[in-house]
Amino acid sequence: MQPQTIWxxxxxxxxxxxxxxxxxxxxxxxxxxxxxxxxxxxHRSPEFEALAEEAKQDxxxxxxxxxxxxxxxxxxxxxxxxxxxxxxLLQAEEVADYVITGNWSQKAANEAKRFAQINVAAxxxxxxxSSIPDVxxxxxxxxxxxxxxxxxxxxxxxxFDVAPQxxxxxxxxxxxxxxxxxxxxxxxxLIYAGAQKNIGPAGLTVxxxxxxLLAKCTERVPAVFSYPTLEKESSLAxxxxxxxxxxxxxxxxxxxRQGGLQVMQERNQHKAKILYQTIDESNLYVNKVxxxxxxxxxxxxxxxxxxxxxxxxxxxxLAGLLGLKGHKVRGGVRAxxxxxxxxxxxxxxxxxxxxxxxxx
Amino acid sequence: MQPQTIWxxxxxxxxxxxxxxxxxxxxxxxxxxxxxxxxxxxHRSPEFEALAEEAKQDxxxxxxxxxxxxxxxxxxxxxxxxxxxxxxLLQAEEVADYVITGNWSQKAANEAKRFAQINVAAxxxxxxxSSIPDVxxxxxxxxxxxxxxxxxxxxxxxxFDVAPQxxxxxxxxxxxxxxxxxxxxxxxxLIYAGAQKNIGPAGLTVxxxxxxLLAKCTERVPAVFSYPTLEKESSLAxxxxxxxxxxxxxxxxxxxRQGGLQVMQERNQHKAKILYQTIDESNLYVNKVxxxxxxxxxxxxxxxxxxxxxxxxxxxxLAGLLGLKGHKVRGGVRAxxxxxxxxxxxxxxxxxxxxxxxxx
Numbered sequence: 001m002q003p004q005t006i007w008x009x010x011x012x013x014x015x016x017x018x019x020x021x022x023x024x025x026x027x028x029x030x031x032x033x034x035x036x037x038x039x040x041x042x043h044r045s046p047e048f049e050a051l052a053e054e055a056k057q058d059x060x061x062x063x064x065x066x067x068x069x070x071x072x073x074x075x076x077x078x079x080x081x082x083x084x085x086x087x088x089l090l091q092a093e094e095v096a097d098y099v100i101t102g103n104w105s106q107k108a109a110n111e112a113k114r115f116a117q118i119n120v121a122a123x124x125x126x127x128x129x130s131s132i133p134d135v136x137x138x139x140x141x142x143x144x145x146x147x148x149x150x151x152x153x154x155x156x157x158x159x160f161d162v163a164p165q166x167x168x169x170x171x172x173x174x175x176x177x178x179x180x181x182x183x184x185x186x187x188x189x190l191i192y193a194g195a196q197k198n199i200g201p202a203g204l205t206v207x208x209x210x211x212x213l214l215a216k217c218t219e220r221v222p223a224v225f226s227y228p229t230l231e232k233e234s235s236l237a238x239x240x241x242x243x244x245x246x247x248x249x250x251x252x253x254x255x256x257r258q259g260g261l262q263v264m265q266e267r268n269q270h271k272a273k274i275l276y277q278t279i280d281e282s283n284l285y286v287n288k289v290x291x292x293x294x295x296x297x298x299x300x301x302x303x304x305x306x307x308x309x310x311x312x313x314x315x316x317x318l319a320g321l322l323g324l325k326g327h328k329v330r331g332g333v334r335a336x337x338x339x340x341x342x343x344x345x346x347x348x349x350x351x352x353x354x355x356x357x358x359x360x
Numbered sequence: 361m362q363p364q365t366i367w368x369x370x371x372x373x374x375x376x377x378x379x380x381x382x383x384x385x386x387x388x389x390x391x392x393x394x395x396x397x398x399x400x401x402x403h404r405s406p407e408f409e410a411l412a413e414e415a416k417q418d419x420x421x422x423x424x425x426x427x428x429x430x431x432x433x434x435x436x437x438x439x440x441x442x443x444x445x446x447x448x449l450l451q452a453e454e455v456a457d458y459v460i461t462g463n464w465s466q467k468a469a470n471e472a473k474r475f476a477q478i479n480v481a482a483x484x485x486x487x488x489x490s491s492i493p494d495v496x497x498x499x500x501x502x503x504x505x506x507x508x509x510x511x512x513x514x515x516x517x518x519x520f521d522v523a524p525q526x527x528x529x530x531x532x533x534x535x536x537x538x539x540x541x542x543x544x545x546x547x548x549x550l551i552y553a554g555a556q557k558n559i560g561p562a563g564l565t566v567x568x569x570x571x572x573l574l575a576k577c578t579e580r581v582p583a584v585f586s587y588p589t590l591e592k593e594s595s596l597a598x599x600x601x602x603x604x605x606x607x608x609x610x611x612x613x614x615x616x617r618q619g620g621l622q623v624m625q626e627r628n629q630h631k632a633k634i635l636y637q638t639i640d641e642s643n644l645y646v647n648k649v650x651x652x653x654x655x656x657x658x659x660x661x662x663x664x665x666x667x668x669x670x671x672x673x674x675x676x677x678l679a680g681l682l683g684l685k686g687h688k689v690r691g692g693v694r695a696x697x698x699x700x701x702x703x704x705x706x707x708x709x710x711x712x713x714x715x716x717x718x719x720x
Contacts, residue, residue: 203435203563
């Protein structure tokens with residue numbers, strides 16, 4: 001028997017706003033009075049170009065993006081950028097600082113090492129990625145062209161509360177908290193985010209890049225992944241993933257209707273707060289991340305009685321709570337509560353957690 | 361007023377089978393009894409992994425793919441592969457032969473030159489890409505590791521009738537005629553195809569690669585684009601464009617229901633035949649491509665009275681015939697008649713062309 005309501009806590013591809021899916025469903029065969037689906041349209045048609053431009057403007061509005069920044073859309077996910085960022089921004093002999101605070105920043109640094117010189121300025125693996133050390137302790141390389149960090153670690157549930165204050169241009173992987181809160185662009189050189197958390201379905205990456213950086217990019221990158229080329233051609237040089245872009249455009253409109261990123265931040269803070277409170281007040285669930293750096297997007301926790309984990313996950317699934325299994329490198333439970341997850345979903349999870357604890 | 365039926369001759373993103381769009385629409389919010397959309401599912405969920413495997417098997421069945429080949433799915437389009445193929449298969453000092461028969465093979469060679477040594481074995485630009493010279497005249501480099509060609513040129517409407525017989529492993533861009541006819545895999549080392557013609561929406565590329573080639577790939581490629589990594593991780597190492605992959609899986613099922621690639625070839629030959637016949641018998645329309653190499657997928661033609669072209673395109677659009685404007689580098693008219701275009705669409709175009717000619 002199917003439970004009445006399904007709540008999808010998948011880390012990504014993740015839940016999308018119901019309104020967005022309903023609109024996509026309604027106009028799947030006939031978009032914009034064109035008589036064809038948006039996914040059957042040429043990316044060079046005036047209609048698709050208008051959609052692309054409007055999506056960019058909506059994103060610019062949502063972020064209150066300074067004019068110094070350009071928005072690029074590119075195919076694929078953020079992992080590709082782990083290589084393409086150093087390839088675009090560095091020559092092979094040049095150096096960048098990387099801060100390792102979890103699985104994704106570790107992967108980013110390991111991949112970047114294959115294409116440039118990487119200095120690990122800080123690494124919290126020995127702390128089981130449970131906190132972020134003070135910037136004053138980081139070992140920055142004065143020659144480094146940028147400092148890379150991951151603003152939210154989906155696997156380890158660690159999130160920067162504010163951007164680190166270093167005298168170095170920042171390159172930030174915001175894949176999992178992009179659009180979940182306003183961004184202070186001071187010190188930022190480049191932000192990138194895979195779509196499948198807060199933007200839309202998988203297959204698209206958004207890049208925000210300072211325009212003055214475009215002139216300094218290298219030419220050792222495949223043309224379709226070159227930031228100056230993407231900028232010059234308005235991200236339409238080669239065929240982009242048009243349907244994913246279209247869905248992202250609907251998500252941007254939805255975010256505007258919700259009231260923008262300040263409203264989303266308040267909602268996200270509230271959802272995270274009641275969930276962490278449930279964990280902290282229980283005798284069964286535990287989260288060891290330094291409260292200051294607890295993720296508002298991916299709430300991870302363990303069961304003190306570890307052998308109950310399979311039962312917890314199985315019963316949760318039966319109760320309509322999907323995608324709660326932790327990432328394979330971390331284990332435990334992970335509840336991803338991105339923008340599209342309403343507070344009712346978090347409340348349903350809390351209710352289930354409390355009942356599960358009472359019944360064991 | 362909207363015409364009753366719309367026929368979409370867009371070169372790509374292109375028309376999709378109506379049955380496929382209807383199924384996608386029906387299950388857009390609730391897929392496979394999961395209570396969520398397929399685009400909200402983790403790519404590592406057993407359900408998505410099963411979809412991915414079944415799609416591969418269906419493709420293997422359709423192509424009658426020899427066991428020596430592996431199927432890879434990767435994000436983005438075929439243009440990315442213009443760089444990623446030489447990066448995967450060649451060291452910078454190694455050489456490959458390229459045959460230039462139109463816009464896309466020219467682009468492929470120009471991009472490959474940035475990453476390896478490229479020998480242009482033949483180039484038909486001086487013939488306005490209107491034919492393909494005999495293989496015996498090609499200037500092959502004995503040291504070349506492979507020979508690259510584009511089996512169908514969408515811009516110039518030129519298509520290889522059979523694979524060239526050279527004593528060299530073949531690397532083939534089949535983006536625009538993949539799945540339109542059976543493939544003879546003799547001599548083939550790698551085939552690649554962007555999705556947005558005959559596979560599904562834009563954002564996905566299919567690669568068929570000989571397994572013995574995987575061990576010889578270089579390590580100078582970003583990890584997510586490395587063929588051995590894609591193979592090892594069943595193309596799920598990083599988050600793939602899951603919704604596009606899902607739609608491709610529906611297209612493969614649709615092709616099976618149609619009777620397979622032999623049936624598609626017969627239909628495609630018939631559609632092309634009646635359209636070229638109309639052109640050849642008219643006093644207004646002209647196609648100068650050597651009949652042996654005329655594309656069955658992209659029928660290009662010009663109006664002998666060139667100044668009538670805007671009127672032709674405008675009236676066609678009013679008659680519900682979309683996407684007929686030729687590519688900007690070629691101009692004229694282009695009717696793309698991929699698998700999803702039924703003969704009725706081609707008949708409607710023919711009727712319009714004949715009436716237009718009578719009425720001027």
